[in-house]
Amino acid sequence: MKNISVTVIGAGLAGSEAAWQLAQRDIHVELYEMRPLRETGAHISGNFAELICSNSLGSNLYDRSSGLLKNEIRLLKSKLMEVADKTAIPAGGALAVDRELFSAKVTYELENHPNIKIIREECIEIPDGPVIIASGPLTSAKLTAKIIELTNTENLYFFDAIAPIVQIESINFEIAFRASRYSDEDAEGDYINCPMDKDQYITFISELTKAKRIQLKSFEKQIETGVNAGDPLFFEGCLPVEILASRGEMAMAFGPLRPVGLKDPRSGKRPFAILQLRQDNLAGDLYNLVGFQTNLTFPEQRRVFRIIPGLENAEFARYGQMHRNTFIASPKLLKPSMQSNGRQNLFFAGQITGVEGYVGNIATGLLAGINLAKYLRHEPLLVLPQETMVGALCHYITHANQKDFQPMKANFGILPPLEMQIKTKRERYKAYADRSMQIMKSFLEKGLVE
Ligand SMILES: Cc1cc2nc3c(=O)[nH]c(=O)nc-3n(C[C@H](O)[C@H](O)[C@H](O)COP(=O)(O)OP(=O)(O)OC[C@H]3O[C@@H](n4cnc5c(N)ncnc54)[C@H](O)[C@@H]3O)c2cc1C
Numbered sequence: 369m370k371n372i373s374v375t376v377i378g379a380g381l382a383g384s385e386a387a388w389q390l391a392q393r394d395i396h397v398e399l400y401e402m403r404p405l406r407e408t409g410a411h412i413s414g415n416f417a418e419l420i421c422s423n424s425l426g427s428n429l430y431d432r433s434s435g436l437l438k439n440e441i442r443l444l445k446s447k448l449m450e451v452a453d454k455t456a457i458p459a460g461g462a463l464a465v466d467r468e469l470f471s472a473k474v475t476y477e478l479e480n481h482p483n484i485k486i487i488r489e490e491c492i493e494i495p496d497g498p499v500i501i502a503s504g505p506l507t508s509a510k511l512t513a514k515i516i517e518l519t520n521t522e523n524l525y526f527f528d529a530i531a532p533i534v535q536i537e538s539i540n541f542e543i544a545f546r547a548s549r550y551s552d553e554d555a556e557g558d559y560i561n562c563p564m565d566k567d568q569y570i571t572f573i574s575e576l577t578k579a580k581r582i583q584l585k586s587f588e589k590q591i592e593t594g595v596n597a598g599d600p601l602f603f604e605g606c607l608p609v610e611i612l613a614s615r616g617e618m619a620m621a622f623g624p625l626r627p628v629g630l631k632d633p634r635s636g637k638r639p640f641a642i643l644q645l646r647q648d649n650l651a652g653d654l655y656n657l658v659g660f661q662t663n664l665t666f667p668e669q670r671r672v673f674r675i676i677p678g679l680e681n682a683e684f685a686r687y688g689q690m691h692r693n694t695f696i697a698s699p700k701l702l703k704p705s706m707q708s709n710g711r712q713n714l715f716f717a718g719q720i721t722g723v724e725g726y727v728g729n730i731a732t733g734l735l736a737g738i739n740l741a742k743y744l745r746h747e748p749l750l751v752l753p754q755e756t757m758v759g760a761l762c763h764y765i766t767h768a769n770q771k772d773f774q775p776m777k778a779n780f781g782i783l784p785p786l787e788m789q790i791k792t793k794r795e796r797y798k799a800y801a802d803r804s805m806q807i808m809k810s811f812l813e814k815g816l817v818e
Contacts, residue, residue, distance in 0.1 A: 382718025389737025624659030
């Protein structure tokens with residue numbers, strides 16, 4: 369199909385994988401990358417697939433969600449996974465890579481592929497022809513403006529203010545109770561509530577304000593301080609809890625920890641403060657800490673949030689985060705094949721779709737690349753089974769509640785529940801991984817992916 373040319377915007381993790389998948393299917397690709405001519409504020413080189421922060425791609429263990437995701441995309445012949453495996457460095461059960469070698473090798477492979485033409489320019493228009501937008505969380509301003517034109521402002525988010533998510537089985541229900549604010553006392557209630565007395569509240573606030581925070585990059589500092597931030601949406605409505613807490617000892621008690629409309633069924637009284645947790649997934653095993661967007665380091669989140677009564681043993685499925693993040697309203701705009709709802713030859717991939725994590729971004733690039741090739745050949749597009757981690761991620765971002773839509777990384781909570789109840793976590797995770805791998809293998813035996 370060399371007479372057809374497709375455009376891939378962004379040679380990050382998703383765009384590099386997408387371009388490779390297309391080129392391998394004999395499709396001519398024009399791959400746009402603006403670095404090093406234009407900076408993102410976070411990348412430091414001109415190489416493709418640069419790992420912005422950590423050099424770890426997460427767990428490589430068979431029975432971990434991130435390990436499962438890797439195994440699935442290895443089966444799907446991911447080029448970036450192949451390079452990651454080749455450039456791996458010792459990191460116990462995790463897959464860490466020599467970051468420079470990794471991105472240098474990806475760059476070399478793409479630059480030397482006969483079907484790929486590299487264009488080192490900022491892409492400022494969305495072409496009318498077949499295209500994959502994989503410009504990442506730090507998409508340039510001009511391209512962002514074009515995406516807004518295409519999707520409407522309310523369908524694009526600029527900032528991640530993610531609250532942590534915990535596993536329900538790790539919540540102590542000797543302390544926590546279910547209730548909704550102002551609801552009938554006998555009703556079950558949609559929220560899980562963790563009550564605090566005054567001393568517990570003061571201890572928590574004191575630790576919260578002292579806890580170690582992630583160092584902000586300059587563009588994120590603008591968000592925090594409001595200087596030059598350009599969009600008021602960024603601040604007061606979604607302040608990190610530690611900033612709010614540092615404004616005054618009672619700020620949280622009148623904010624996210626307000627107890628109004630709630631009574632502890634054991635004492636019949638209104639607690640001094642209450643943390644509410646809201647259901648986060650359909651299976652009902654993940655709950656997010658309402659209003660608890662934070663910029664604390666991950667170990668500090670674990671330590672400080674475990675001070676809250678009822679969360680002493682909380683297991684975190686996702687930690688809170690605050691950083692600049694451009695992502696579209698995928699539940700409204702995208703299909704699980706990564707094809708846009710509004711334009712058939714337009715696909716999105718990577719963090720801009722609301723998938724979080726290096727490997728998740730590679731996975732969506734892979735799927736978008738395969739599916740754009742299928743679209744051009746008039747073949748049905750691939751939608752991966754929901755029992756697989758890639759399928760579940762794509763399903764999640766395209767079916768989540770649009771109002772509260774936040775990026776999601778691979779985790780077992782987004783997979784459909786197992787048929788059998790398995791008590792121990794280890795065995796349950798292994799059963800999930802077994803089921804996913806078996807379903808992915810049978811799916812691939814159908815010959816839908818060449
Ligand atoms: C500060 C920060 C730290 C992160 N740390 C981690 C981490 O430690 N672990 C983790 O798993 N995830 C992390 N993430 C989340 C995410 O996994 C990474 O951002 C990942 O690189 C996203 O992959 P991507 O392909 O979607 O985007 P990117 O890898 O960012 O690739 C997008 C590419 O598009 C280019 N581009 C943008 N606009 C244009 C344009 N108009 N024209 C041409 N090119 C353009 C960019 O230069 C970039 O190369 C982090 C995100 C941020 C913002």
